[in-house]
Amino acid sequence: MELREELKRKAGEKAVEYIKDGMVVGLGTGSTVKYTILKLGELVKDGLNIIGIPTSIATEKLAKERGIKLGSIDDYQVIDLTIDGADEVDKNLNLIKGGGGALLREKIIAHASKYEIIVVDESKVKDILGDFPLPIEIVKFGYKRTMNVLSTLGCKPQLRVRNGKAYITDNGNYIVDCKFDKIENPAELERKIDEIPGVVEIGLFINMAKEVIIGKKEGIEIMKIP
Numbered sequence: 001m002e003l004r005e006e007l008k009r010k011a012g013e014k015a016v017e018y019i020k021d022g023m024v025v026g027l028g029t030g031s032t033v034k035y036t037i038l039k040l041g042e043l044v045k046d047g048l049n050i051i052g053i054p055t056s057i058a059t060e061k062l063a064k065e066r067g068i069k070l071g072s073i074d075d076y077q078v079i080d081l082t083i084d085g086a087d088e089v090d091k092n093l094n095l096i097k098g099g100g101g102a103l104l105r106e107k108i109i110a111h112a113s114k115y116e117i118i119v120v121d122e123s124k125v126k127d128i129l130g131d132f133p134l135p136i137e138i139v140k141f142g143y144k145r146t147m148n149v150l151s152t153l154g155c156k157p158q159l160r161v162r163n164g165k166a167y168i169t170d171n172g173n174y175i176v177d178c179k180f181d182k183i184e185n186p187a188e189l190e191r192k193i194d195e196i197p198g199v200v201e202i203g204l205f206i207n208m209a210k211e212v213i214i215g216k217k218e219g220i221e222i223m224k225i226p
């Protein structure tokens, strides 16, 4: 296994230690939390009793394949613990998310969670957010105008394309990836973007993560809000 994948696996599997019998567990999306779900599937086979709330159709499929019992956010409106990945993490545990296209459902489930743990490899940890283009979910109607308004905030919006076609989220919307370079004040930027009609959700998760588990060459580091 190549090094980065090994660091993802270390972080993803470490998070499983936080899952207790009887919990309702939000299941994130992406290549790091995949390892959490694989390990969780093994524990479920050994008798662990949890309900998983998936943050995407892809995660729902993976969890079902691993025999994890699933529920819906409408039937389980308070979630004990959510484990998810991120594209960037800063020192205040603010996140850029959405690289996997699941930011809307991820944010709803994060908001419903008593405790949100993020699993990343060390390459995701940054002093200031912004290296990774900020994913923003927008409706199709008037999307070119929405992109133009977003560019007035100082970013270069790119419509996300997959296999030569505009990427469509699980919710039927577009994603625009906006390169801001340095995001000095994530909370203020989130507020400004949120004012734009046509924006559905923004890939800035402010004050939502309680812990970040970082897979590093020398081992595991845990970042927590003091």
Ligand code: DER
Binding pocket: 028, 029, 030, 031, 032, 033, 084, 085, 086, 087, 096, 097, 098, 099, 100, 101, 102, 103, 106
């Ligand atoms: O879309 C997301 O926010 C996902 O959590 C994803 O971007 C995490 O990235 P990973 O695949 O590198 O874990």
